[in-house]
Amino acid sequence: MGQYAAPLRDMQFVLHELLNVEAEISQMPKHADLDADTINAVLEEAGKFCSEVLFPLNHSGDQEGCTYAGDGVVTTPKGFKEAYQQYVEAGWPALGCDPEYGGQGLPAFVNNALYEMLNSANQAWTMYPGLSHGAYECLHAHGTPELQQRYLPKLVAGVWTGTMCLTEPHCGTDLGILRTRAEPTSDGSYAISGTKIFISSGEHDLAENIVHLVLARLPDAPKGTKGISLFIVPKFVPNEAGEPGERNGVKCGSIEHKMGIHGNATCVINLDNAKGWLVGEPNKGLNAMFVMMNAARLGVGMQSLGLTEVAYQNSLTYAKERLQMRSLTGPKAPEKAADPIIVHPDVRRMLLTQKAYAEGARAFSYWSALHIDKELSHGDEAVRKEAADLVALLTPILKAFLSDNAFESTNHAMQIYGGHGFIAEWGMEQYVRDARINMIYEGTNAIQALDLLGRKILGDMGAKMKKFGKLVTEFVEAEGIKPEMQEFVNPLADIGDKVQKLTMEIGMKAMQNPDEVGAAAVPYLRTVGHLVFSYFWARMARIALDKQASGDPFYKAKLATARFYFAKLLPETAMTIRQARAGSKSLMDVEEALF
Template sequence: MPVYNPPLRDMQFVMHEVFNAVDELKACPKHAEIDADTINAVLEEGGKFAAEVTFPLNISGDEEGCTLDKTTHEVKAPKGFKEAYAKYVEGGWPALSCDPEFGGQGLPFIVNQCFYEMLNSANQAWTMYPGLSHGAYECLHAHGSPEQKALYLPKLTSGEWTGTMCLTEPHCGTDLGLLRTKAEPQADGSYKLTGQKIFISAGEHDLAENIVHLVLARLPDAPAGSKGISLFLVPKFQVKADGSIGERNAIHCGGLEHKMGIHANATCQMVLDGAVGTLVGEPNKGLPAMFVMMNAARLGVGNQSLGLTEVAYQNALAYAKDRIQMRSLSGVKDKSKPADPIIVHPDVRKMLLTAKAYAEGGRALLMFCTLLLDKELNHPDEKVRKDSADLAALLTPIAKAFLTDNGFEATNHCMQVFGGHGYIKEWGMEQFVRDARINMIYEGTNTVQSLDLLGRKVLGNNGATLKKFGKLVAQLVEAEGVNEKMAEFINPLAYLGEQMTKFTTELGFKGMQNPDEVGAAAVPYLRVAGHLVFAYFFARMAQAALRAIEAGSTDPFYTAKLQTARFYFAKLFPETATLMRLARSGSKVLMDTEQALA
């Protein structure tokens, strides 16, 4: 059976020693009273909830899966899920970072981010039920009418109701401009929606008394394409003016998807047959409103892979220390046993350290992103808000794609550490691999994220936002460039930072002549950008660790952090050279292939 221990020490290190998050947050009036002790106490309790309540349900939930009653269209989650959700609501966990106006606790997003990392490590499938509710909450908080906010936000905040987003349709997938679901205006100001949606996570279940669906659809006079999409709020049960639940709405689960992983989460085919809904925001402006939810979901998906990377690493490390097999190449390490533990072997250490480095780099990136969101929404200085928003937009596709690619690689490595036992279900490792695979696909495939990064976020404004991140890199290089102890971390970061400008400009010029050049280069480009970001954060983590050691600390945590950073720069970071060569190799060998693909 697998184990899980919340990585509270590393969370505290990144939050308090690397980012000085409390001081950053105190500059925002909303968080002027926040303190480290409060954050640490909340996360300690959150870790207990994840490890003790949801983690024990991970394997059993995967084995049982969800059950659809085709007569009533009701879906039952695996045994124990409903009770765990009740404890989650009772503990006030859904309200952590929600607006106090609607019953929330008003804590910073960075706290919720860390809590959800632990939930994802413990049980990704369970965590998806409440996880999507946060995106629905944020979307309605930003674009809902006063009436919608008053009726729905308190219930989403408390967790009494959950939320979904209904985008995908069978015929069009990611190309939302082709969607066909129709919304017919009614005399009372409501709309009746008709159509089908697929791949709707947590679309139907028995954990909460109502489900708030945010649905993309077309009005009768809507223009073609993505400019003619509107957003509608469609509850499972209609809601009366006093907030009480009314009759069942005409939206139901027509089938459950049979999936490779996340078996315990209900991935639904949703049928709307004249379902009553209300317009969210303006007509034909549905995509900008939905992107509030989609961007939150993209960070959330990156967090899912971070959680799986961490738990897979913990189990692989424990196994490698215990499993004996062969002797070390450099001589016997444990004379008391007939063989040495496999952790003595260099390649086993490479696999373990790859997972560890991807977990620690990913944790820093996601904490940084949520700290940016806190400042974007709450900082009194307009320039700080603007810069934070720009950086968050730049880093979101990296957080989604880089972390999920890394997470799948890391969980595969960790399964490999177990050898044949990793392929056997009882150890839990193969489930981590299966669950991790979906994260590279949904909320926009990683290729879509790569195109978004290079095409929109970088070339779309001539690299202006990339230059803002480049300034952070330059500031760190300038501050530590003469520090010999930091040279092994700063020099490769500075080198890639200098290369990135030339590399990006070159791709931009090629893309102007032939747009397929951007499509051919986008995926390797995102990984290069991901390594630039990770290198920056590993350099900052090394900086904080060295300062602690120089101040007299003998805590082995800091030595471990330096060793992980050295591994990252020596063994993972160098792939940037290959990636840039791949990106520069052009589109001709991909597009001039009619015979090869005949």
Template sequence: MPSYTAPMRDIQFVLHELLNVEQELKSLPAHADVDVDTINSILEEGGKFAATVIAPLNQSGDEEGCTYVGDGVVTAPKGFKEAFAQYVDAGWPALSADPEYGGQGLPHFVNNAFYEMLNSANQAWTMYPGLTHGAYEALHAHGTPEQKKVYLPKLTSGQWTGTMCLTEPHCGSDLGLLRTKAEPVGDGRYQISGTKIFISSGEHDLAENIIHLVLARLPGAPEGTKGISLFIVPKFVPNADGGIGERNAIKCGSIEHKMGIHGNATCVMNLDGAYGWLVGEPNRGLNAMFVMMNGARLGVGMQSLGLAEVALQNSLAYAKDRTQFRAAKGPVNKDKPADPIIVHADVRRMLLTQKAYTEAGRAFSYWLALQIDRELSHPDEKVRKDSADLVALLTPIVKAFVSDNTFETTNLALQCFGGHGFIKEWGMEQFVRDARINMIYEGTNSIQALDLLARKVLSDGGAKLKKFGKLMQQFIAENAGDESMKEFIEPLMDIGDKVTKLTGEIGMKAMKNPEEATAAAVPYQRVVGHMVYAYFWAKMAKVALAKQSSGDGFYTAKLATARFYFAKLLPETAGYIRQARAGSDVVMGLEAALF
């Protein structure tokens, strides 16, 4: 069975040495009193919970899966309910929630780091509280005062859980096609009828009530996405005293039998005139739901980062222990018949690829979570706007680039094990299977690429992209005269210039033919993702260079990984730039009938 230990040294490096979060929080009145010791103690306890409570359930939960008992009843794998009770009793659901509704009011980046550890330990289990937090965020942003009063305290405490119900059998990412109907009753309620599929955590026995956020159409609503409304549809309708009342007419019809995340119940949900309550304005449901959807996309990034970390830990331990052949330079362990496989160059390549992508993903995603805190809490309106623009620009990157990289790195982790990686008892094949879904849901990675290029870059003439470019330019200017930073600054300058030029070229071609942008989107996203990682690796290298004389091997390893990233991984952008420039004809030129 695989093992997991929270990577506290690197988490603390990112938060305190790279991002200097304590100083950042002093500019945010809501969090100005949060200090290093508080952050570290919370995350250390969170790491213990992840490693000792839910990690031991990961493999057994995968093997057992969820069970559809019948008549809409689903049970989670053995131990999941008890672990969730411990999670609730310890107050973990309230970590970053609003104190007005029972939350602890801590910064989002603390919650973000905690969720990385939970996902390393057990992604399937973590999806239950993760979706609940997303439902909380959507209602906190768009619910009425009465709705907030009824639902937020229960979601904050973990007494109730939440879901989002979007997808229908004929309608995946194209939500404009959805058919679920909402008929007004006349007393503020609506009767909602339709079928939703692929609903993660849609039914289970972990909590006493499940709050579904459901997209549906009102009578006479405009066609397409402009005619979608959002509704609260609880499994049990709350009583006047806040307890659970009558069973609502929303039930699980079946659960999906999936490639991975077996411990999370992915449900077909049938609504047969279920009572629902409108959230936000009529026909503006996507506006409200996007709070949860964007939160889920950031959450997918953390799911992927968590899997990357645990796969790296286990493949590294195996590579240090497994003996096969001799090192190219001659025997390392002369008293043994073979050397550990970590002495071999290609095993090092696989391990360093995992390490480079994982540590860059951590730095990037934690920084992005800090931007969310700045967006929500900074007293300066311009800072809030700039942070919001950076979050909007980079959300597709944290969802797609991190999950693409994690599928690669979990496969590399499996490969390090050789034949044992293909065997279930070692756990590597589960990480690969679980990682694969992260590239699909919450908008496939292709859709994220289209969102990045068309909606986040070209639609505003590159204004948001230039804001990130300004951060890079400032860092480059500050370090241009430092000879020790030259090996990191020059490639960072180079990829920044190439992204600027490539963006202009695609934009000009797309003005004449929109298919030029759609054909270039995926390789373009790959290039921009690498630019972001190059920026964070250069910043991490600067910190490590300043401290390498301390004798702490951590900084030596950080520098070596930075050099590996710039030498071995960043150069793949040359091929992706050529792909992006190749045009749409090579993709669209073949008639569909000829396939």
């Protein structure tokens, strides 16, 4: 079954030494009283819940899966419901929510750290509260006061859960052609009919009510994405007391049988004149839903970090214990029949790849969550705007780069186990299966790449990208003259220059042929992802250099991992840059008949 322990030391390093969150939140009035000790205490308790309650259910939940009993009834694997009750009773759903609705009001970066641990312990289970938090954020931003008072306290308490219902059998990402319809009724509600598919957490037995956020079209809606509205459709319509009342016309028709995340019910949802209420303005539903979609994309990043971390922990333990052959430079454990496989260079390559990607992702994702806090809560409007632009720019990288890396890392973990890697009882093959879906849902990674290059960078002539570039330039200028930082700053400056030139080249080509964007987008995102990681690894190396004299082996390990990243992983960009520059001709000149 394996093991999981929350990486508290590295989490605290990122929060307090890299990001200095206590100083940052002092500029946010609603968080100014929060201190490091409180943050650490919350994370320690969360780590215990994840390792002791959730992790033991991960393998069994994957083996059992969810069960569709007919007539819309779905049961989750054994132990899931009891774990969810413990989660609710401990107040974890309320951690990052508004105190006005019963929340604890902690910053997004604390909630983000919680979700890293939850996903390491059990990604399939974590999707139930994860989607509920996204529904909370959407209603908190766009719901009417009446809807907020009715639904938010229940979502914050965790007694109701949430979903987002976008995809239909004939359309996934292309929401402009969705067909679900919403007819106005005399009581101010809407009768909603249609079919949605691939709805994660769409039906289950964990909570007393499920709140669906559904995209649909009004009768007079214009075609395309400009004619989409958003509706709240509860499983049970709340009565006057705010408790679950009559059964609504929304029901699970079946559940999908997937390659991974078996413990989460992925549902076909049928809506038959279901009662719904408008969220936001008519025909502006996609704008409102983007709050939840972006939250989900950040959530996928945390799923990917979580899987990378737990796969690394287990493959590291195995590599230290598994005996196989002798070291090429002579026996390292002569008293044993063979050496542990961690002595072999390629095993070390795979372990260090996982470690570098996990720790780089932690720095990047926690920094992003801190910037969400700045966007929402900072006292300076200019700081809020700057943070919003950086979060918008980097969200597709957070989703796609981290999920690509997680799939690579979990594959490395399975490879380290050798023949045991593809045997279910060891758990590694489950991580590979679970990680693979993260590259697909919430917008495939190719969609994220198009969003990054086409909308976020070329769409505003590189204005947002220049803001991140400024952070890189300032760091390079401050550290570039210091001899001990050359091995980190020089490659960071180099990849920064190359990204700038590559962006300009693709932009010029795209003016003549828009297919150039589509051809370059995926390797371009991979290149920029490495720029982001290079920036954070250089910053972490600076701290480790400053503190290595303390004798704490943590800093020695951090430096060693930074050196590995720059020596072995960043050079991937030599290939991705060439791929991005290669253009669309070799793709688009091939006639369809030749495929």
